[in-house]
Amino acid sequence: MEDMGQPHSHTGEPGGALPPGQRTQRGWPVTHYGPVPRFRPERWEFRVFGATADGGVRSWTHDEFGALPYETVVADLHCVTKFSMPGSEWGGVRAATLLALVPPAPGVTHVMAWAEYGYSANLRLADFQDPSAVLATHRDGELLTAEHGFPLRLVVPGLYAWKGPKWLRGVEYMTADRRGFWEERGYHNIGDPWREQRYSYQEEPGEGPEL
Ligand SMILES: Nc1nc2c(c(=O)[nH]1)N[C@H]1C(S)=C(S)[C@@H](COP(=O)(O)O)O[C@H]1N2
Ligand SMILES: [Mo]
Numbered sequence: 001m002e003d004m005g006q007p008h009s010h011t012g013e014p015g016g017a018l019p020p021g022q023r024t025q026r027g028w029p030v031t032h033y034g035p036v037p038r039f040r041p042e043r044w045e046f047r048v049f050g051a052t053a054d055g056g057v058r059s060w061t062h063d064e065f066g067a068l069p070y071e072t073v074v075a076d077l078h079c080v081t082k083f084s085m086p087g088s089e090w091g092g093v094r095a096a097t098l099l100a101l102v103p104p105a106p107g108v109t110h111v112m113a114w115a116e117y118g119y120s121a122n123l124r125l126a127d128f129q130d131p132s133a134v135l136a137t138h139r140d141g142e143l144l145t146a147e148h149g150f151p152l153r154l155v156v157p158g159l160y161a162w163k164g165p166k167w168l169r170g171v172e173y174m175t176a177d178r179r180g181f182w183e184e185r186g187y188h189n190i191g192d193p194w195r196e197q198r199y200s201y202q203e204e205p206g207e208g209p210e211l
Contacts, residue, residue, distance in 0.1 A: 011075055011076075011130070011132045011157040011158045012076060012157075012194065014074040014075050014076055014086065014087045014157075018076070018078070018084050018086075019078055019084070019193035019194045019196065020193075020194075020196050021082055021196055022078055022082055022083070022084040022193065023082060023083060023084065024083070024084050024085070024086055025083035025084070025085065028085060028139075028148070029079075029083065029085075030147045030148065031079055031081070031161075032147075032166060033119070033181075034117055034119070035117075036146050036147050036167075037116040037117065037167050038146075039146065039150060039151055041062045044061070044062045044151065044169075045059045045060060045061055045062075045169075046059065046060045046065050046152065046168070046169060046170060047059045047169065047170040047171075048098065048102040048170065048171050048172075048173070049170060049171075049172055049173070050108075050111075050112075050171075050172035050173035050174055051104060051105040051107065051108050051173040051174065051175050052102055052103070052104060052105060052173055053102075053103040053104060053105050053106075054103075055105075058101070058102045062151060065093070065152070066137070068093045068097065068101075069093065069094075069097055070091060070092065070093065070137075071091070071092070071093070071094050071097070071134070072089050072090065072091045072134075072138075073089070073090050073094075073131075073132050073134050073155070073157070074087060074088070074089050074090075075087075075088065075090060075132055075155065075157030076088070076157060077155070077157070077161050077164075078160055078161055078193040079160065079161045079162075080160045080161070080162060080187065080191070080193075080198050088139050088140055089138075089139065089140050089141065090134045090136040090138070090139055090155045090157075091134070091136060091137060091138035091139070091141065092134045092135045092136035092137045092138060092152070092155075093134065093135045093137075094131065094133065094134055094135075095128045095129065095130075095133035095134065095135060095154070095156075096129055096130075096131055096133070098135065098171065099128070099129055104125070104173040105173065105175070107175040108125055108173045108174065108175055109124070109125055109174065109175060109176065109177065110122055110123060110124055110125055110174045110176070110177045110178070111123050111125060111128045111171050111172060111173055111174060112171070112172040112174060112178065112180060113128075113154050113163075113164075113165050113168060113170075113171055113180070114165070114168070114169055114170040114171070114172060115165035115166060115167045115168050115169055116167040116169060117167075118181075119165050119167075119180075119181050120165065120180040120181050121154075121162060121163045121164070121165055121180040121181065121182065121183070122174075122177060122178055122179055122180040122183055122189070123156065123159070123163055124177075124190070127156060127158060127159060127163075127190075128156070128171075130156070130158055132156070132157045132158060133154070133155065133156045133157070133158075134154075134155045135152055135153075135154055135155075135168060136149075136152070136153050136154070136155045137150075137151060137152055148166060149165075149166025149167055149168070150167075152167070152168045152169075153165065153166040153167065153168055154168050158192065159190070159191045159192060159193070160187075160188075160191040160192075160193050160197075160198070162182045162187060162191065163191050176209075177189070177208065177209050178209060179208065179209060179211075183200070183208070184211075186199055186200050186201075187199060187200060188200055188202055188203060188207075188208075189203055189207055189208025189209070190203075190207055190208070
């Protein structure tokens with residue numbers, strides 16, 4: 001059956017069927033580009049900037065961020081290199097909570113998630129707003145380890161995992177789409193695993209800015 005105009009990605013049933021071409025892997029592999037940053041609490045801040053409704057920048061220290069409402073989401077993680085990790089409980093601040101705390105300007109269509117060392121991933125606002133998207137501090141009740149993104153990582157279960165930067169430091173509200181780190185380097189601008197949107201050459205007109 002044709003999938004008619006589903007507005008944004010779906011997350012599947014945690015621990016249910018996997019997206020096409022994925023297989024599960026035992027344990028929790030570590031996958032990233034570049035070194036693991038050292039966490040310096042006194043220098044760490046989390047910022048929301050760009051096209052906010054009031055034009056301002058909002059920032060939180062590590063303690064302040066830790067005081068935001070904590071919620072959990074159970075979801076699978078799908079890496080574009082074809083392994084999936086089923087059924088983790090991600091704990092942290094829902095992206096939707098952040099959007100409620102710092103409303104975007106009316107013209108915002110996308111966000112850029114920014115991490116240490118300039119790693120970035122662009123997301124459609126609808127995908128970021130999805131109730132399954134979490135700015136995670138914990139997995140299965142335990143604090144994230146350094147190699148898995150401590151103190152904060154984005155988890156967007158409806159998209160391939162590169163869309164969830166580890167060592168997250170900010171979110172930029174954007175009124176037009178712009179490619180992030182992997183999206184500029186051959187990966188699909190949207191990255192929906194259920195549609196197997198792995199590479200930029202698969203993009204249909206309108207699915208991403210010109211390369
Ligand atoms: N900052 C940063 N975040 C990143 C990456 C990266 O290279 N840098 N890689 C992504 C990719 S491709 C995957 S599959 C997941 C892996 O998360 P894990 O190492 O906790 O399994 O992190 C994502 N987040
Ligand atoms: Mo990945």
